[in-house]
Amino acid sequence: MEAHCELRAPVPSSADGHSLTCYSCVPPVSGNCTKTSVCSSNFDSCLYIEAEPKSYYYQCWKLADCSFERISASLGLQKLQYRCCQQDLCNRSFGTTVSGKMALLVTPLLAAAWNLCL
Numbered sequence: 001m002e003a004h005c006e007l008r009a010p011v012p013s014s015a016d017g018h019s020l021t022c023y024s025c026v027p028p029v030s031g032n033c034t035k036t037s038v039c040s041s042n043f044d045s046c047l048y049i050e051a052e053p054k055s056y057y058y059q060c061w062k063l064a065d066c067s068f069e070r071i072s073a074s075l076g077l078q079k080l081q082y083r084c085c086q087q088d089l090c091n092r093s094f095g096t097t098v099s100g101k102m103a104l105l106v107t108p109l110l111a112a113a114w115n116l117c118l
Contacts, residue, residue, distance in 0.1 A: 020060065021088045022046035028055035032093055045084045046091035047071070052079035058091050 019041065025033035028051065039046075039060035047061035049071065057075065066084035071077065085091060 020044065020046065020086065022060045023048075023058035023089060023091050024060065025056070025058045028057045030055065032056075033058040036089065045086045046089070047082065047084050048091040048093065049075070049077070049080050049082045050093070051075075051077045056093060 020039040020043070021036055022039055023033040023046065024035055024037035028049075033056065035058075037060065043060035043062055045061050045063040045066060047057065047059050047066070049057035051057065061084055063084055063086065065071070065074070066082070068080070068082070071082055072080065083091065
């Protein structure tokens with residue numbers, strides 16, 4: 001299961017006094033993470049990983065290193081899905097991140113894909 005997922009959104013820089021806050025559970029947990037941490041200035045994104053066998057990683061990460069190859073090599077994982085994002089506490093598990101706005105954005109895309117398949 002190789003999945004490449006990436007979400008990029010603007011994040012306030014440390015120059016304006018704001019540091020990114022991410023969920024942070026390392027070593028991996030078997031479910032949702034509730035512990036948070038403020039990322040140091042050299043980490044500009046939050047990372048969520050679902051790895052096989054079922055384990056979940058939550059931590060601060062460098063957006064420049066947000067690739068399957070870098071994550072796999074750094075954590076020694078071969079089968080994983082991941083997401084990097086740049087908003088406070090954005091690295092929740094895949095199952096709990098769909099908001100009403102996201103559903104509104106995805107619905108037209110799914111409809112378009114469905115029409116192409118017909």
